[in-house]
Amino acid sequence: MWPAAGEAGPGGRLAADGASGDLADHRHLVKALHSAFIEYWRSGDRDLSPGLARVVDYWFRYHVAKAVIAAALLIVLVALTVLVWKAFLKAGGLGAVARAALASAGVLATMLALLSLAAVMANIQGALAPFASLIPMLTEGATDQELATTLDQASQQLADSSLAGARTPPAIDVMIADFSRYHAVMAVIAAIAAAAFLGTGVLLWRRFARTASSDRRTRRVVGSFGVLSALLTLGLIVHAAANASTAADRGPALLRALNGGW
Known part of the structure; x- marks a missing residue:
């Protein structure tokens, strides 16, 4: 951001x-x-x-x-x-x-x-x-030929690193490690947030069940937040899983980032 x-x-x-x-x-x-x-x-x-x-x-x-x-x-x-x-x-x-x-x-x-x-x-x-969070900026406004050549070399070395027995340059090792950490961190953060929203949702639905049916305003508010908590929990679980998958298989995602994708 x-x-x-x-x-x-x-x-x-x-x-x-x-x-x-x-x-x-x-x-x-x-x-x-x-x-x-x-x-x-x-x-x-x-x-x-x-x-x-x-x-x-x-x-x-x-x-x-x-x-x-x-x-x-x-x-x-x-x-x-x-x-x-x-x-x-x-x-x-x-x-x-x-x-x-x-x-x-x-x-x-x-x-x-x-x-x-x-x-x-x-x-x-x-x-x-x-x-890793700086990587998208490498292709931002990249009109310099020297930079373009460097990024092409890095992309080629990264692609070659997936081959058995291929030698990986130290810079690529560092980038892969930080890129993997970048996504692993978000996987953990999203999982923690999902657990927090799950717990909040359970408390909200318990309160919803205890609220008298005549108190419609409270039931609407509590029920709405219960639904929101459930949706956020599901979204965060998907987000955590996607980041965990990228952290485990970071090569293709890093290659896309070096080529201007993210």
Whole structure:
């Protein structure tokens, strides 16, 4: 998740330090990444080159900053969501317009909370595998012939690495390992989130069963959140399984990423 070209964004400004302040500008970040990746590939070493290490370190701090911001926002939005829906349940004496406004505010707060949760998950993933999360930028605006040649070489070496007995360059080993970690991290995060929503759903359906049939407003709200929890649980289980599968067979997915897919 990146700011638009030319914009630092709050995460970028917080992540920048004296040695990487220029990277807060997205165009400069992409340009620095392209140059650093060419340098790293040419070095033939396993350890990241100084230029690439600088970019990866900045990108790690960028995701940490955004994860903290998103987590704080998530806490606020969850609290707001609970307050709004509680107010809606107690709004029996209010007019239809006021109740509709509360319901709309509750839906909006719920959706924003889910978006914040997605941001937390994505930025934790990016912080734990920053090199892999930079890979899509390698093909962003890639008009330089030297970069195109380097990416072609990397793609060919990656494709050849699947052959029995083929020698894998150290840089490819590093990229494969980080790419695998990138997807394994999301598989774990999604599984944890799925378990949390599953538990929440069980509690909601128990409350639904205990709520008197005459209390239709409470039953509608609790039932709706129960259905939402079930859908989110299923979606997250699928997401976790897909990422676990990619982590186990990361070669083809990494090859697609180097060729501009993701």
